[in-house]
Amino acid sequence: MDQLEIIAKLKQGDKTVYTEVVEQWQHMIYNTALSIVQNGEDAEDITQDVFVSLYERIQSFREESALSTWLYSITVRKALDNEKRKARQKRGGFLQRIFSVNESDEPVNFNHPGILLDNKENATVLFKALKKLPDKQRVAFTLHKMEGLSYQQIAAIMDTSLYAIESLQVRAKNNLKKILKEYYEQHL
Amino acid sequence: MQKRSIEKLVEETLDSLEGAKRAEAKPFLLTRVLAKINSGEETANAWTRISVFLSKPAVALAGLLLIILINAAIIFSNTKGNENIQNMNSSKDEFAVNVLSIYESENQEP
Numbered sequence: 001m002d003q004l005e006i007i008a009k010l011k012q013g014d015k016t017v018y019t020e021v022v023e024q025w026q027h028m029i030y031n032t033a034l035s036i037v038q039n040g041e042d043a044e045d046i047t048q049d050v051f052v053s054l055y056e057r058i059q060s061f062r063e064e065s066a067l068s069t070w071l072y073s074i075t076v077r078k079a080l081d082n083e084k085r086k087a088r089q090k091r092g093g094f095l096q097r098i099f100s101v102n103e104s105d106e107p108v109n110f111n112h113p114g115i116l117l118d119n120k121e122n123a124t125v126l127f128k129a130l131k132k133l134p135d136k137q138r139v140a141f142t143l144h145k146m147e148g149l150s151y152q153q154i155a156a157i158m159d160t161s162l163y164a165i166e167s168l169q170v171r172a173k174n175n176l177k178k179i180l181k182e183y184y185e186q187h188l
Numbered sequence: 189m190q191k192r193s194i195e196k197l198v199e200e201t202l203d204s205l206e207g208a209k210r211a212e213a214k215p216f217l218l219t220r221v222l223a224k225i226n227s228g229e230e231t232a233n234a235w236t237r238i239s240v241f242l243s244k245p246a247v248a249l250a251g252l253l254l255i256i257l258i259n260a261a262i263i264f265s266n267t268k269g270n271e272n273i274q275n276m277n278s279s280k281d282e283f284a285v286n287v288l289s290i291y292e293s294e295n296q297e298p
Contacts, residue, residue, distance in 0.1 A: 022218045030213035047213055051221040052228065114209035122197075122204035129201075145205040173202070180198045188194065 003067055010058045022051050025068065028147070029075050031114070035146040036079035036139065038110035038127055042086075046078045053078075065156055072147075072157040076139055112146075129179040137172035140165055 001009075001017075009017040029050050034043035053074050061070060115123040130138050139158065143149045149157070151165045158165065241247060 019218060022221060026213045026217050027210050030217075031210040034211050043211075044214060044217075047217060048221050048224055051217075052224050055221075055225050056228075112208065112211060114211045115204070116207050119204035119206075119208075122201040123208075126201050126204050146208060147210075176202060177198055180201050181194060184194045184197050188190070188197075 004063070007058070007061065007063060007067060010054070011061075018055065021054070021067075025071055026051075028068070029071060032072060032075045032143065032147055033079045035112065035142045036076065037082055038108075038112075038131070042082055043079075046075065046082055049078055050074050069153070069156045072143070072149075073159070076143075076157065080135055080139070125180065125183060126176070129176050129183065132179050133172055133175055137168050137175065140168040141172040141176075144169065 006017055006021065010021065026047060030043055030047045033046040033050075034040065037043055037046065050071060054071065061067075109124050110127045111120060111124060112127065130142065133141070136158070140154055143154045143157065144151070151162055151169070155162045155165045242251075
């Protein structure tokens with residue numbers, strides 16, 4: 001079944017096709033969300049929300065891009081919204097801050113389950129550094145490294161030009177180098 | 189020497205995502221997604237039913253009458269309450285006069 005057929009069936013409310021789409025893309029959505037939010041429970045919630053959005057908003061899908069691109073862009077938006085909401089909650093948790101003992105603003109260590117065993121320690125440091133990047137740089141870098149997407153695909157997902165993505169990648173790498181250098185200078 | 193080792197570490201860290209496998213969602217995701225969709229539809233249906241019921245002219249009129257009656261009852265009870273307060277104040281004054289008069293009479297005694 002080609003994409004046009006899948007979209008047509010989804011628009012007709014075909015539950016079998018919907019089930020197939022969820023089964024086919026659930027890990028892709030989950031991995032993307034997990035790599036951005038760096039929290040398993042949040043990534044699970046985002047994945048569910050993405051598929052609920054697919055069900056509710058498929059009628060508004062204009063078929064200008066691939067279905068996977070559309071799903072990626074919903075995932076990225078929901079993941080960033082989730083982070084903003086959490087940051088707001090953290091800022092608003094005044095009483096919680098008063099009564100908590102030595103609560104640091106440093107990101108919590110995150111271990112991605114798909115990282116090779118030899119790289120686990122370094123990857124944890126890298127994920128921590130990624131949290132310090134601006135959103136666009138972080139998303140562009142993460143989609144390329146964790147989902148293996150081309151710059152062209154990332155440009156479609158982030159609705160920007162190929163040149164902008166190339167620039168984001170370069171800036172992300174340079175910023176990460178600076179952050180990691182500072183980190184290792186303090187921790188070695 | 190240390191500078192070179194830091195640069196090497198930075199490079200290694202940047203390359204640490206190479207060969208990473210895709211993380212997999214927990215089993216039965218579809219079941220949870222379908223449950224979420226159904227609960228959303230049920231909530232939406234419940235709200236639709238409530239709004240249809242409330243927009244019926246008879247229900248809207250009855251609601252309006254009920255609000256007017258509640259307001260009238262509150263105003264009426266407040267007026268009655270004021271009268272009670274006035275009565276209480278007058279009896280308090282009487283009591284205060286009596287007390288003063290007792291003290292006065294006690295003080296007058298040798």
